[in-house]
Amino acid sequence: MECHVDKNMRILIVDDFSTMRRIVKNLLNDLGFNNTAEAEEGGAALARLRAETFDFVVTDWNMPGVTGIDLLKAIRADDKLKHLPVLMVTAEAKREQIIEAAQAGVNGYIIKPFTAQTLQEKLNKVFERLGAQA
């Protein structure tokens, strides 16, 4: 499955904790994705998404400023960004929240703490589904 994936894709990592951004970045590097950038919250993320070109977003939910769920909704409401795949990586694990994210159009949902294997599986699943749609 991975052979279809462009490893040069540009990925935006959004989390208010610098340690978590670094961990996600390292894991993505291990999987061969080296073209990453970071943002501390949804507002800054949205500004970067609008100013630059990205292919994928990995975001936390609970952040000061614009939260991950509002970032997701803003992406889906933006004509230029609405097709961007969004993977939620969050400690928020309530049923209603997972449903809310799904209804807002999230492409994958990972609950913290997570393993490297989970990240790889969910990424592959997102790419598979996008590949199937294309």
Next chain:
Amino acid sequence: MNAEAAGAERLRLLALLKQALDALEAGDEPAYRARLDDVVSRHPQPVLTSLARLAFELNQALGAIDSRVDPSLADLPDASARLEHVVKMTEEASHRTLDLAEECRSLVDEIQSHPLPAEANEAARRLRANLSGIALAQGYQDLTGQVIRRVMDVVARVQAVLSGLPASGSDPSRPTLAEGGPALDGLDSHGSSQGDADELLARLGL
């Protein structure tokens, strides 16, 4: 207010209203407005007086609470500052650990770039995997940090309530301690596992 004062107030109000009516009939707009302002300014006086008294009594009551449990109340801002310090310290320690883990992984790469006996190669492979595990485990800093920030938020709100000030950014719709953030074993029941989440998402077509 005694009967005599109430009667005097009534007469004063009548006089003002008559003057206002006279001014209105005479087409004297400024005088008419001025008299009406006089009426209005007299009217809320009892309410304002009551509010001021209430605020004073509330302050007295809070002052009494304050002095009774004073030492712990005085510690609230300090408690928050110390919690923030914990978040900072764990953040620095996590970054330090990540620095070292990354450096070790480069060293393992370097060792593996040379021909190695099979056992040494296997040991290097496991070393690499363990270093990844160490890096991933640093995620605790995010999870504990989120819990600590929520507790700090509660401390700030308690402090605001006790000092009689409206809590800054106080929002009744804001999630309570148990409603958001990482689910804690033995405290929260809302936590779904990754398996639960996958099942739920599959049913939603994801």
